[in-house]
Amino acid sequence: xxxxxxxxxxxxxxxxxxxxxxxxxxxxxxxxxxxxxxxxxxxxxxxxxxxxxxxxxxxxxxxxxxxxxxxxxxxxxxxxxxxxxxxxxxxxxxxxxxxxxxxxxxxxxxxxxxxxxxxxxxxxxxxxxxxxxxxxxxxxxxxxxxxxxxxxxxxxxxxxxxxxxxxxxxxxxxx
Numbered sequence: 001x002x003x004x005x006x007x008x009x010x011x012x013x014x015x016x017x018x019x020x021x022x023x024x025x026x027x028x029x030x031x032x033x034x035x036x037x038x039x040x041x042x043x044x045x046x047x048x049x050x051x052x053x054x055x056x057x058x059x060x061x062x063x064x065x066x067x068x069x070x071x072x073x074x075x076x077x078x079x080x081x082x083x084x085x086x087x088x089x090x091x092x093x094x095x096x097x098x099x100x101x102x103x104x105x106x107x108x109x110x111x112x113x114x115x116x117x118x119x120x121x122x123x124x125x126x127x128x129x130x131x132x133x134x135x136x137x138x139x140x141x142x143x144x145x146x147x148x149x150x151x152x153x154x155x156x157x158x159x160x161x162x163x164x165x166x167x168x169x170x171x172x173x174x175x
Contacts, residue, residue: 007049008027008033009027011028017116021128026138027153028068029116031154038164039061042168049172051170055159055163056163058104060157061150062092062104062107064153067156068111068148068149071145071149072114074134074140074145115149122142129141
């Protein structure tokens with residue numbers, strides 16, 4: 001049995017990412033690798049099932065994409081667009097697609113790429129700058145938002161992992 005690939009943070013710095021933002025990049029890249037591996041050949045018929053009432057796999061995949069988009073938007077000191085608000089409202093709801101699992105994974109991967117690009121363009125001198133969150137302008141900083149995006153992503157990847165394992169181990173009949 002060969003040794004598995006080291007986790008992303010153990011592979012060294014991510015090229016082009018400022019030093020203080022390396023942990024964010026490492027976490028997002030690790031999440032992408034884990035989601036891609038976990039969702040490989042995942043049966044689409046289980047995408048919206050909620051075993052024991054927990055959030056569906058589809059919700060987690062939508063939320064992973066949406067929360068990265070929203071938190072990075074706030075880090076840029078921008079408000080959410082109508083499209084972002086629509087995405088938020090649609091999280092957890094099924095949608096028409098020929099291959100919804102692949103579509104959701106592709107959207108998440110694209111969002112990680114956009115986040116990495118934003119990290120690469122983030123001036124470390126701005127990391128402690130105030131950023132307001134949402135309409136209430138709850139207080140945070142650029143670094144607070146970027147760090148939270150990484151930890152929140154990892155949290156949902158963990159929940160996704162458990163939900164996928166439950167569905168694949170104890171599948172329910174299709175309705």
